[in-house]
Amino acid sequence: MPPAPHSRTQSIPLRRRFTPEARTDLHRCLVCEIREHSVCNGIDDTELAILAQASKRLTLPPGTAMIEEGTPALSFFNVTSGTVKLFKSLPDGRRQITGFADVGHFLGLTTARTYSFGAETVDTVQVCRFLRPQLETLLTDYPQFERRLLDEVTDELAEAQEQMLLLGRKTARERVASFLLNRMMPPAPSGQGKTEGRLVSLPMTRVDIADYLGLTIETVSRTISALRREQTITGTDNHGIRVLSVTRLRDLASGQDSR
Amino acid sequence: MPPAPHSRTQSIPLRRRFTPEARTDLHRCLVCEIREHSVCNGIDDTELAILAQASKRLTLPPGTAMIEEGTPALSFFNVTSGTVKLFKSLPDGRRQITGFADVGHFLGLTTARTYSFGAETVDTVQVCRFLRPQLETLLTDYPQFERRLLDEVTDELAEAQEQMLLLGRKTARERVASFLLNRMMPPAPSGQGKTEGRLVSLPMTRVDIADYLGLTIETVSRTISALRREQTITGTDNHGIRVLSVTRLRDLASGQDSR
């Protein structure tokens, strides 16, 4: 299903002169190491200048509110480093984190006038921000960009369905196991394994994990302790956990609990 | 949205020659009363023949398995009447219904080789089926079709996030109230109110509702009984419920419980 290149492209003034700022922006996109892992991959190398001018890079400290629930939907972001949490809240303060947007993921897409969700940085985050009208232009001018975005949203929806299964039907143990599994880093580059076990990336706090898994911090804490006790995971540091038995964790996550 | 009987339109002016079959298909799309409420709206009136030839209409009895989890993703469907349930399951049989696809909604979209979810008809359902390659063609040839689909998926994702909030953080009462609210039919066409209260469309069983809300059938049953007892809803028929106080239900759904 390779999306055929579409030649509907409106003549784009490529030979236009760039402001110095635009030139650095172009450079930014050219050397962007996550480009091929994001929606930006939908745009041809030769037309990166367009992309660069449509977006602006920002660096945000931990705990920055990027999107406020209910405010006008003006921006679209692409995460180039760090982790952002997306969430929805109830009037009394109960909160559900609906996902973590890591490197290469987008956020802020909506068809509504206002955002129906909030977004806040977990750690230091770099994003490229697109304003709404500029995103619209990219979508109509670059079919491959639009196609790429469609694919991303489709994947996002599949993940959301998986999370609904977790929230609606899994036990606390199964939820935590699923979570750790999902956040496992790719296997170490072979050769010298630093330590035994695969690393899990956990930049967020227990509160965030609890709000993501539909549990309380106490239950999350107890469950992680239990997994540690029974040697499924190790690591005393809260944000650095190692999976000792991936298969065991997989069994736990899908309810094949032997214990 | 009662699916009005197709009015037999007479001769349709055709510019090109179609096979007889294609001609009936074209007719089907031309008179399709839900077209403007679905992705098909992305295709121009003059090019409906393309759309008609890319799809096939099917009528399916209640309880038909349309999509089996894990099977090759070959089809894409557009619902033109009835209700389809989408779900994911765990090895031991626990099931989470991730959504109900009603008239105008699509199902079967994925970037993966196989479906990660199942789909089964709730009542008698009519769908238009597109095969994968044909869908791909439509997407690349008709940017507005693709855009429309992107918008649909984006909305779907927003709904999924709302459902995650429900599953992760709402009480049983709040879940049932939210569900009834979401499935309320549009307000009666003014004038003579048939009976008091707004009708709720519930073609599915208690088991389905429970699997959608992450509860057991007993809890769903008890909760509906309680709402009836306290005059928030009426209707003794299981599939025909009326909302007496929409505002009350809205308060319940968002946790502003006065009781």
Place this chain on the structure above:
DNA sequence: CGGTCACCATGATTTAGATCAAACCCACAT
């Protein structure tokens, strides 16, 4: 018309996870 079956309601009891309550750990500021 009596029997089977699918679906629903409701009561009694159990339990997984929430809530309540300390205490600990560690970075950092005074």
Place this chain on the structure above:
DNA sequence: ATGTGGGTTTGATCTAAATCATGGTGACCG
């Protein structure tokens, strides 16, 4: 060195919803 505060762990108790159990209702059928 000593508080101070955010984040975490662990234990004791409570409770919302699950589980277990029973009966009802109506559709369909030989």
